Amino acid sequence: MQGPIGGTAMARKHLSVAFPLLAALLAGPALAQAPDLADGRRIYDQACAACHGPTGRPDPSSPVLAGLETPPADLSDPLFNSREPANDWELVVGHGGHAMGLSAQMPAQREALSAEEIRNVVAYVKTLADTSDYPPGEFNYFLPIRTKKAFPEDEIVWKGRYTPLDGAPDVMRNVIEIEKRVGHRGMVVLELIHEDDGFDSEVTKVEGGYKHVFGWNRERQSILSGAVILAVPTDGDESKEIIPYLAYARMFGDDWVFQSSARAITPLDDAGDGQLELAGALHYRWTQWPRNVFPGIEVVAEAPYDHFGSDVQWSAIPQLRFGLTKGGHVALNLGVEVGLSDQPWDYRVHAVLLWDFADGSFFKGWR
Ligand code: HEC
Numbered sequence: 449m450q451g452p453i454g455g456t457a458m459a460r461k462h463l464s465v466a467f468p469l470l471a472a473l474l475a476g477p478a479l480a481q482a483p484d485l486a487d488g489r490r491i492y493d494q495a496c497a498a499c500h501g502p503t504g505r506p507d508p509s510s511p512v513l514a515g516l517e518t519p520p521a522d523l524s525d526p527l528f529n530s531r532e533p534a535n536d537w538e539l540v541v542g543h544g545g546h547a548m549g550l551s552a553q554m555p556a557q558r559e560a561l562s563a564e565e566i567r568n569v570v571a572y573v574k575t576l577a578d579t580s581d582y583p584p585g586e587f588n589y590f591l592p593i594r595t596k597k598a599f600p601e602d603e604i605v606w607k608g609r610y611t612p613l614d615g616a617p618d619v620m621r622n623v624i625e626i627e628k629r630v631g632h633r634g635m636v637v638l639e640l641i642h643e644d645d646g647f648d649s650e651v652t653k654v655e656g657g658y659k660h661v662f663g664w665n666r667e668r669q670s671i672l673s674g675a676v677i678l679a680v681p682t683d684g685d686e687s688k689e690i691i692p693y694l695a696y697a698r699m700f701g702d703d704w705v706f707q708s709s710a711r712a713i714t715p716l717d718d719a720g721d722g723q724l725e726l727a728g729a730l731h732y733r734w735t736q737w738p739r740n741v742f743p744g745i746e747v748v749a750e751a752p753y754d755h756f757g758s759d760v761q762w763s764a765i766p767q768l769r770f771g772l773t774k775g776g777h778v779a780l781n782l783g784v785e786v787g788l789s790d791q792p793w794d795y796r797v798h799a800v801l802l803w804d805f806a807d808g809s810f811f812k813g814w815r
Contacts, residue, residue, distance in 0.1 A: 484564075488572025491565055495557065496573075504529075504576035518551035523576050527629070530582035531806065535736045536775070537570045548738075549774030549813020581632045583661045587671040589697050589705045590769050592729035593783045593798045594748050596709035598673040598695040600635030600659055601627040602806035611796040617646020629806075633661040637677070655679045657691070670698035679713075687717035705731040725750045731769065738776025742769040746783070762788040765798065773814055777807035 493502065499516065501507045504523030513519060521528055539547060542563070545554030557566060588599040593607075605625040612618045622642045629635050639655040657677030664671040672694070679689040693711040700706060707729045714722035731744035746765040751757070767783030781800040787793055803810050 483568045483571035485568070485572050485575065487565065488568035488570070491561065491569040492572050495560070496569065504573065516551070516553050518553065520554070523573055526577040526579045526582055527632075529574065529577035530579035531585040531588070533585040533588070534570050534574060535586070536738070537573065538566050539736065541570060542566050547774065549777075549808075583633060583664055583671060584666070587664055587669060587697065589707055590731050590733070590742060590744065591779070591781060591800060591802055592707055592727075592731075592744065592746050593765050593767055593781060593785070593800055594725075595707050595727040595729040595746055596675070596693050596695045596711065597707065598661065598671040598697045600629045600633065600661060600673070601804065602629050603627045603802055603804050605800060605802045608799045609796055611793045613793060619646070620644045630658075635659040637675075639677075651682055653679055653681050655691075659695075665698075668698050670696065672696045687715035689722075690714050690716060703733050705729075705733050707731075720753060722753045723750055724753060724756065738771040738779075739774050740771055742771075743767070744769060744783075748785075760789065761791055763791065764788060767798070773812065775807055775813050777804040777813065778802070778810060 492500075498510075498512050499506065500520050500523055501510070505525075506513055506520050506522065508519075523529055536548065540550060540554060541561075542556065542558040544552065544556030546552040547556070561569070583599060588601075589597070591597055591605070603625070605623075605627070607621075607623040607625065609621040609623075610618065611621075620643070624640045624642075625637060626639075627635055627637045635658070637655075637657050637659065639653075640651055641653040641655065643650065643652045655677050657675055659673055659675035661671060661673045673696075674694050675692070677691040677693070679691060681688065691711055691713050693709055695707070695709040697705065697707040709725075709727050711725040711727075712722060713725065725748065727746060727748045729744055729746040731742055733742055734740075744767045746767065748763045748765070749760050751760040763785050765783040765785045767781055770780045770782070772778045772780055779802050781798075781802075783798045785796045785798060787795065
C-alpha cells in the first residue's frame, strides 16, 4: 500500500530526475530524518566520555587525560560547541583528529560506528551546551573578497589588492583585519589600511567597529547581521566616514552558498556625498572537506547617494578559494575584479589570506 509519504517520495524522485536543482532546493534539511539523540548518548557514554568527560568537559584529574598530548576542548562550552559545524565534527569523529589537522589521539570511529551512529553521537554532543543564543557554525560561510560576511569571527585577515593603471604607477593596497568575537553574537573589528601609489607608501586609514548577528534560520541555513564601522583617515584634512552595513547569507540546496551585503559609506563632513555599495557572492561548496578549491563569483554595484540609479559602477570578481590547512582554518582566496562600467582601471587582482585563530595556531594542520 502506498501512503501519502510514499507518494511524496515518489514525487520527489520524479522531480530529482527532471529538475535536480529544484529537487535539491525542496529536499532541504527539514526533510532529513532527525538524529536519534538517545542512541547518540549511548555511544557517547561508551566511546567518548572516557576522554571528553561525561558532560563534555574533560575531567583534569582523569588518568586518561594525563596520557593525551593535546587535552580535548570543552564540548560543554557554548561558544566552542556552537562555532564548529556538525559536519566538521562528523569528519573528525569518522576519520579521526589527524584527518582534520587535529591531534591523532582523537581516534577514528568509522570502523566501529556506522554513518548514522556518527551523526547521532555528534548530534548528541551538540546538546552538551545550551547554544540557543549563539549563531551556529554551519552558517560560517567562505569569506568573499568584497561582500561582507554575516558570521562573527575570531580571525586575522590580510587583503591585498593590486591595481594596474594606464599612464600612472600601479597601486597596491594592503589591509590587515583583526576580528574578535564578543558576547554571544557580537564581533569587534580593527582594520589598518596601507596604500602604495608609487608616490607615497603609508597607512591611509584606520577602521574600527562592531558587528551583531540579528538572527538565523536553520531550515534555510540563513543568517542576518548588521555592523557599524568608523573609518578614520590618517590625513587630517579628509573626512571620517561612518559605514553601517547589513549582511545576509543562505544556502541553496546542499552545495550553493549565497552571501550579500549592503554598505552605506557616509562621510561625516558631508553626509550627502556618500556612496552605497551592494555586493553578492555565490560559492559552489561541492565537498564538505575543507582542504579543497572552491569556485565562486561576486558582483558589486557602487553608486553615489545623489546619482543613485544613473551612475552605478558594476564589477564582477570570479574567484577561487583554497582551503590550505586540513581543517580549513587557514585559507586563501584569489580573484580578479573586472570593471564593467567606466572605472579608471580595467581589472584588479585580489588576494585574501585568512587565519581563524580560534581553531589553533597558523602552523597547525598543514601536513
Ligand atoms: C582517546 C581519547 C578520545 C576519545 C575516546 C575520543 N576523543 Fe574526541 N578528542 C580527543 C582529543 C585529544 C581531541 C583534541 C584534538 C585536538 O584539539 O587536537 C578530541 C577532539 C574531538 C572533537 C573536535 C573538537 C574540535 O576541536 O573541533 C570532537 C567533536 C570530538 N573529539 C568528539 C568525540 C566523540 C564524539 C567521541 C566518541 C565517539 C570522541 N571524541 C572520542 C580525544 C578523544
